[in-house]
Amino acid sequence: MQKVTLTWAKDFQFICEDDDGHSLLIDTGKDAGGGGAAFKPINLLLVALGGCLAMDIVGILKKKRVDLRGITVEVEGERAAEHPKRFTRMKVVIKPRGEIPEPDLRQAFELSRDKYCSIYATLIHPPEIEYVLEPASK
């Protein structure tokens, strides 16, 4: 079970906390009436997908003891023009650096995509989502 708690700070800013004591500010952009002070929720979805993949690849290549010197992952998302402006398409570009045999690199990538990446698997197989709206307290 994973859990996060978001608490309203001001305007459109929320403090988000996980169960391990980390906290994170989120905000929306100035174009949408926010302060533009921090990452937007929509971009965190892209970070989640890219981060999951990137960490898997690093872990697998580390086990293979190849010479990984760096890796950058870019994640782009195209959104529908109309509300709710969902992501219709995402593109993940993986840019590794080092003396890495191509088959090792490809295997690490494919193992993440097809076996390990929880975020990708969630995005392609929708979870059930339940909402509970509590009455307002004083």
Add this chain to the structure above:
Amino acid sequence: MQKVTLTWAKDFQFICEDDDGHSLLIDTGKDAGGGGAAFKPINLLLVALGGCLAMDIVGILKKKRVDLRGITVEVEGERAAEHPKRFTRMKVVIKPRGEIPEPDLRQAFELSRDKYCSIYATLIHPPEIEYVLEPASK
């Protein structure tokens, strides 16, 4: 178009950047060989869903000029036991505070869920996801 870039820092830590100049560290837990120094990708997916909803509700209630004094949103996710351990179920609990007429609150919540929340809409209607694995550079 939304874009984020993740750059490997060390171990399982990545620095994530959006197009507005924000940066964010992510890590994995100590149980998975990480440093446990920051939010995990899997929890950022929950933050994205809760944050999108929470900001919508604040914005709608602000337009209605009701007395919203606080709001907390908790997001829980249950994961499959086997790899890729995707989220099978998510639960979002909304806890508002203030003198808010119930119909206004309900309408704000339903407008977010059914009309505005990009993350929810993405989770229930899977996007196309394309990967590009570049050859390793030196």
